[in-house]
Amino acid sequence: MHAYDTNDLKRLFGLSAAAVRALARGGHLNPVRRAGRLHYSFQDLIVLRTASALRAANIPAQRINKTLEKLRAALPPGETLKKLSLTALGDRIAIREGKMLWESESGQYALALDIDDGPADLHEIRPAAVVDAENSADDFYAQAFDLEESNPLAARAAYEASLRSDAQHVEARINLGRLLHLAGLLKDAEIIYRAAIRPEPLIAFNLGVLLEDLNRPAEAIAAYRDALALDPQLADAHFNLARLYEEASDSKASLRHLLAYRRMMDRDGS
Numbered sequence: 001m002h003a004y005d006t007n008d009l010k011r012l013f014g015l016s017a018a019a020v021r022a023l024a025r026g027g028h029l030n031p032v033r034r035a036g037r038l039h040y041s042f043q044d045l046i047v048l049r050t051a052s053a054l055r056a057a058n059i060p061a062q063r064i065n066k067t068l069e070k071l072r073a074a075l076p077p078g079e080t081l082k083k084l085s086l087t088a089l090g091d092r093i094a095i096r097e098g099k100m101l102w103e104s105e106s107g108q109y110a111l112a113l114d115i116d117d118g119p120a121d122l123h124e125i126r127p128a129a130v131v132d133a134e135n136s137a138d139d140f141y142a143q144a145f146d147l148e149e150s151n152p153l154a155a156r157a158a159y160e161a162s163l164r165s166d167a168q169h170v171e172a173r174i175n176l177g178r179l180l181h182l183a184g185l186l187k188d189a190e191i192i193y194r195a196a197i198r199p200e201p202l203i204a205f206n207l208g209v210l211l212e213d214l215n216r217p218a219e220a221i222a223a224y225r226d227a228l229a230l231d232p233q234l235a236d237a238h239f240n241l242a243r244l245y246e247e248a249s250d251s252k253a254s255l256r257h258l259l260a261y262r263r264m265m266d267r268d269g270s
Helices: 006-012 017-025 042-054 062-074 138-146 153-163 170-182 185-193 201-213 217-229 234-246 251-268
Strands: 031-033 037-039 084-089 092-097 100-105
Touching: 006 017, 006 042, 006 251, 017 042, 017 062, 042 062, 100 185, 138 153, 138 170, 153 170, 170 185, 170 201, 185 201, 201 217, 201 234, 217 234, 234 251
Parallel strands: none
Antiparallel strands: 031 037, 084 092, 092 100
16 A cells, blocks of 8 residues: 655645644544654545535634544544545535535535435425426426526436437436435436447546446446546546545556646645
8 A cells, every 4th residue: 555745735735744744633633643744545535525526625723623523523433534625516626525515614414315205294396397498408408407406306307308309418418317316316327427429527427426336336437537538637536546445455557547647736736
């Protein structure tokens, strides 16, 4: 397993030594001292990458710490934050750990589920009717996008209408797959992604994330590699590949993709 020192952290994430020490004091990092120097694991890098992205989004350091604390507290004993990533909830930033979604501002868990059938005291959420069957694929897409936050089930129906009107509407396919994924309908999301007529880097990337949640790491690696073949500038694909190869005990491949990620961060001035 490769260990990373403070110079690696600075180049990868642009975090100051003081910021790293604060995260370590909060219990979010577990560095090991070797020959008088602190070294960090890939697990530490996942946390630092998330903290760096939230910091870049102007989330206060105190709230970042509180959110990470809540995430750790919600995990079963012995579990680690293996797979942190960021997503958007309207105009807010959220942290995603597997199927858990946390609002970074409030530190609260955001439940991304639709209720279909259940006990009588639960309200059944039904999609609003998609208006005007003569709408174009772009019209349906715009309607769906506006509905995402207030009524994700209706948004899904509108995205489906968009794809029925134009099966090659890439944005509708990406967003529909994402909503299905967040709703826990992983197999349905996989069908949507794999039905894409033309190869698209973001569809391949999202499929990789989905396959990870389906516990199919070899297929996820293939999907991330497909995404990079279509768009070599997808830094997150390199980072996710580095993590998957690290989990597969292939340190050489992990380091190769992490160095590629670092080169992109250096180039972009991150």
